[in-house]
Amino acid sequence: MNENSRTMTTVSIGQRTIMMSDQGPLNPLPMLGAPPESPYKITGELPREILEGSAYGYPRNLYPYQLQDGYGRTRSARSLQTVVLENGRLRAVFLPGLGGRLWELTDKGTGKNLLYTPTSIQFANLALRNAWFAGGIEWNIGTRGHSPTTCSPLHASILTNAQGQDVLRMWEFERLREVVFQIDAWLPPDSPVLYVAIRVRNPNDTEVPMYWWTNAAVPENPASRVIAPAGSAFATSYTGDVSRVDPTNDGGADCTWPVNNARARDFFFDISTEKQPWILQADGDGDGLAMLSSQALRGRKLFVWGQGRGGRRWQEWLSPEGGAYAEIQAGLAQTQFQHLVMPGGAEWTWVEAYGNARVDPRIAHAADWSAAVDHCGRRVQALQDGGSVEAAHQAASGWADHEPQRRVGTGSGWGAVESIRRRRGRIPWPEQSGTPFETETISEDERPWLDLLEGKGFGGADTFVNGTDWEVLLEQCPHDAPALLHRAFIKHARGELDDARVLYLASLELAETAQAHRGVALADLSQGRTGEGLAQYATACSLEPESSALLAEGLTAFLGADDAQGALGLLRQTGHPATRQGRIGFLEAAALAGVGKTEEAAALLKAGLEVADLREGENPILDLWQQVCPNEEVPARYQFSMA
Missing domain, CATH: 2.70.98.10 (Beta-galactosidase; Chain A, domain 5)
Structure with a gap:
């Protein structure tokens, strides 16, 4: 060298x-x-x-x-x-x-x-x-x-500092x-x-x-x-x-x-x-x-x-x-x-x-x-x-405040939406020269919220926001089901469950959606109305039977309420494909065990369940195995115990 x-x-x-x-x-x-x-x-x-x-x-x-x-366990060649x-x-x-x-x-x-x-x-x-x-x-x-x-x-960007070094x-x-x-x-x-x-x-x-x-x-x-x-x-x-x-x-x-x-x-x-x-x-x-x-x-x-x-x-x-x-x-x-x-x-x-x-x-x-x-x-x-x-x-x-000279990567558009929101509301926001959040970074995820800021109305969004000023803007659409729904989300996130529930129900009077029923279900379960909450989950899943995220959450709620029979009914109701894999497969096995069908549950486990999003610190598959196969050694693939 x-x-x-x-x-x-x-x-x-x-x-x-x-x-x-x-x-x-x-x-x-x-x-x-x-x-x-x-x-x-x-x-x-x-x-x-x-x-x-x-x-x-x-x-x-x-x-x-x-x-x-939304990930799985299959890997393929990708360029990063x-x-x-x-x-x-x-x-x-x-x-x-x-x-x-x-x-x-x-x-x-x-x-x-x-x-x-x-x-x-x-x-x-x-x-x-x-x-x-x-x-x-x-x-x-x-x-x-x-x-x-x-x-x-x-x-991500490259800038050149006062010493002539690239950063x-x-x-x-x-x-x-x-x-x-x-x-x-x-x-x-x-x-x-x-x-x-x-x-x-x-x-x-x-x-x-x-x-x-x-x-x-x-x-x-x-x-x-x-x-x-x-x-x-x-x-x-x-x-x-x-x-x-x-x-x-x-x-x-x-x-x-x-x-x-x-x-x-x-x-x-x-x-x-x-x-x-x-x-x-x-x-x-x-x-x-x-x-x-x-x-x-x-x-x-x-x-x-x-x-x-x-x-x-x-x-x-x-x-x-x-x-x-x-x-x-x-x-x-x-x-x-x-x-x-x-x-x-x-x-x-x-x-x-x-x-x-x-x-x-x-x-x-x-x-x-x-x-x-x-x-x-x-x-x-x-x-x-x-x-x-x-x-x-x-x-x-x-x-730290020097402007980046050459952009090499783009993050989310939320910073740009936030800077627009705060400037219009005269809410404090940091100097942006060093960390510019440009309007061009706003994607379809953030676009509905920019439209709301600009007074173009609100037709709904698949993303979420938080803050009282967003609530004020949404309140300007009083007869709009999506606006009522997102107001409910904001209230729910703050822990104002009674107010959130009222808004969920108001949105349902205008349009029946799985999201609103799911919100009512969460509020009911949090406040001890177990039967009502489970019924709301069942309705939500019937409206979007293809949603594995909603089904997994609903099944978990039924099992958490010791209603394994209801969980199996929810599976039948949605007509979910019997892939017998992933989290849905595990929840099905748990429900079968809960109604005493231990042989069927054991068969699912022995066939080899792979829950891609198994949570660190949890080991529910091992627990279920020990319940339905009490005299058999737990396979190595189900050994995730951290303690």
Whole structure:
């Protein structure tokens, strides 16, 4: 390598073909139920900030988002856009179309990818909106869980900063908290680290609960250890408890070696606020990803799937072609159970840096944890000390509002609709020069709402909005069934069930729709009117018998009310094809078991059910197997237990 090539930085836009499952269509039903990540019940001798933060900020639901659950388990070759930043030391590959994921980070000196990057992308039900995939580094914002934007395209552009360096900027309007976030990634010439500057802006005049965690997947193998500058950690094991542990001696095991964990675990390292926060993974040669940052990104975590049958099954489920990984993570709070108070009008910024610390494995892997931490801390400082990170932070703040010069990817049109809405209503909105939300990005998904803003009436929409000013606009269409329906959705999302129910029924007087009956069903069930709620679900499913999303929700409601006979009746009513696969097949088996037809239920399970969107932490197929096949070993394909 000559000196010129070593000091050059290039940014290139390209395509990569990868085996990938199809995301499928959005679920048409608004997300009015409780979010998948409920508040964690934390008790015990824990710091007050963890206890208080864990009781604050959890949303009632994830409205106005929609589920991304239309995927399956069949993968085919697909072309994905890539943005590649490269200098003489590192090569970073981003996927703007999939949440801006940093997919690869290669140390050119060793030829090693510092991240776990699977050979295919298989979606699974781990995110707040369901769809998620393993690998790389992802950016999580809003509330506990994998971000609503993790499987959606971000706006992406290239800009040139004051130093003449090209910067990849990605940004989006996050609809749950109604904030704007941006991610600036750059790789200075000859730099041993990739820099990523994050900015989150709250344009609202009120506080919002804020959450951010950056999650990095790293290879898991017997030669790899994870190290952070802490002598203890707050650990969970998917059983509902949190406790302070010594991660090097937790139940007799040194759990800083991911392969030593028998079950799925989270370790939130208790790092002093006086220290520069970092975490790294070191393989048998001492190579591996080092994650360091400015002080604002306080938390550091190790996540492992564990070596039990359930953990191994999840690894196979997420990476069908093989490969095991752990995650090292960094967040604004000390744990992922907490939200922080972000004041109205606030702007939060920080810088993250990623590289290979190249530690001495003899020291980093030794039994003396203090010596390992001290050595790795010196290597991190050599890689990038706190002063250099802060200098990068200051530099990034200087160009944060610079206009992007070359667009390379387009996110949603919701930011554009929001900017128009707020300008017309004289509602605060951040300066858009650095993160432009252009009218041209508005798609058919958002178009009905733009028409409503522009006074063109409202003919209905397959997407959803939230906010009192939207209600005011919809109230101007008092005899319009779609307007009444969407007013009901907004009331329902706020928890105003009585008012929502009145609006649902008013819309039904004008037009009978499955969505309105489903809304009444949810309200009735929430308020203890079980029989009425189930009858409303039956009516909804009869109006849209082809909707598998509605049928699955209805069957789940019947089974939750211990009405297995009603569930079987619902299946017969809809004439749903007896595919005996997927979630519908599982719910059919559960209903059969519920009416005592255990042999028929067992036959469905033994034929091999595959529920593509099986939720992380749930294992209903195993439970059903043990019920209908009590004397038979549970097949490995049904072993998803996290505990």
